[in-house]
Amino acid sequence: MQRLRAFFLFCSGAHVPMLQRAPVETNKYAGIGGTIFFTGLLAAISGGYALWTVFNELWAALLFGLVWGLMIFNLDRYIVSSMKKRDQFWPEFRMALPRLVLAVLIAVVISKPLELQVFDKEIQAELVTMEQQVYKTQEDKVKDRFQLRINALQAEISQLHTAIRLQAAKRDTLALIAQQEADGTGGSRIRNLGPIYKAKKADADRAEAELQALTTRNLQLISERQQQLQAVDSAMKASIPTRSRLDGLASRLDALGRLTDRSIPIRWANWFIILLFIAIECAPVFVKLISPRGPYDDLLQQHEHAFEIHRKQQMAVREAAFRERMDQLAVRS
Structure with a gap:
């Protein structure tokens, strides 16, 4: 103790x-x-x-x-x-x-x-939430960087599909016109397979051929765009940093x-x-x-006071000795 x-x-x-x-x-x-x-x-x-x-x-x-x-x-x-x-x-x-x-x-x-x-x-628990927010922010930044290219490819694919649908609609319309000409429900209103029908049937067949060619060409382009889209998506996923541990x-x-x-x-x-x-x-x-x-403070002050007096006395003694030497040098000179 x-x-x-x-x-x-x-x-x-x-x-x-x-x-x-x-x-x-x-x-x-x-x-x-x-x-x-x-x-x-x-x-x-x-x-x-x-x-x-x-x-x-x-x-x-x-x-x-x-x-x-x-x-x-x-x-x-x-x-x-x-x-x-x-x-x-x-x-x-x-x-x-x-x-x-x-x-x-x-x-x-x-x-x-x-x-x-x-x-x-x-x-x-709060660090987990912060990690999710940081990862989501990083993911959004990466997606924003690739989103323009993704939107352009998706727009091209949509346009190619639209062109096929429009050509199919044109083919269906011409085929319907030829059919109505054949059964007399449209066109000249005469039921026969005469030259008018044949001309309209030729237009429908030409539209069918154009549809087949357009479909073949566009499907190939669509396949290429989809491959490019997958490549961009893979690059985007590879660019997203791994989820880091905040600790x-x-x-x-x-x-x-x-x-x-x-x-x-x-x-x-x-x-x-x-x-x-x-x-x-x-x-x-x-x-x-x-x-x-308290008493300790009094003793400490007494000690400091005694030291201060002693220091002043020593300084006075040194100063007196210095003056005495200076006086002796003045007398000799």
């Missing part, structure tokens, strides 16, 4: 030998040191998880998490240890304000990866942003997590700021 307290006192940045002369302050600084330590621990976990989601390498995540946690620990320790109690709240608050802003920034940074882990299931840190942050924009409960839960980390990160600064001046 004593070793744990000594470790937390080290984490608080307090001068342990001087703090031993004010034992009533030990618990306060041990609590501050514990808060700083666990903030660094959370930062290490957060940084390691963030790097794990990016590179998926365990050793790199552990190394980065350790370095990141030590950096945050050392920064928090410096922030708290550099604050001095002088029983002047507003001057002390103005001095602490930049430290509080820095603490808020650190809290936001270390909380984000842990938020991603808390909402991991919801984020995974990076940026994709997860984007998914979390979408969830918070769409869901009010998730938005509030997200803010509560951020505020919790801000409170944890700012707790040592606030404790140091609002705590009353």
Whole structure:
């Protein structure tokens, strides 16, 4: 227990030998040191998880998490240890304000990866939706690039079919006219197979021959266009990129942003997590700021004052010695 307290006192940045002369302050600084330590621990976990989601390498995540946690620990320790109690709240608050802003920034940074882990299931579901949207967008872009050629081929095929239908309709009309001329229901209204019928029958036969030739030619062209259409369709399908898996840190942050924009409960839960980390990160600064001046602060001020007096005395001695040497040089000259 004593070793744990000594470790937390080290984490608080307090001068342990001087703090031993004010034992009533030990618990306060041990609590501050514990808060700083666990903030660094959370930062290490957060940084390691963030790097794990990016590179998926365990050793790199552990190394980065350790370095990141030590950096945050050392920064928090410096922030708290550099604050001095002088029983002047507003001057002390103005001095602490930049430290509080820095603490808020650190809290936001270390909380984000842990938020991603808390909402991991919801984020995974949102990532599937995002993957589908990205794939659909890529597919539409590729289809738009090939659609003009596809429409042109389909229009040519439709025109070739239309030409066959029109020629067949013309053939049927001429055949009907010849038949009506033969049975007397149309034309000259005389039932016979005379020269008029023969002329109309020749027109119908010529239309039939033209239909056969047109059908043969157009069906061949239709077959060619359909092969070209299949080739374009194959090229279009080959150009569509495969569906990629979104699992990076940026994709997860984007998914979390979408969830918070769409869901009010998730938005509030997200803010509560951020505020919790801000409170944890700012707790040592606030404790140091609002705590009353204690014996340790008096001892620290006495030590600083004694050092300042000693420094001024040394400067005065050096200045006097310098003036004496200058006077001696002036007399000799």
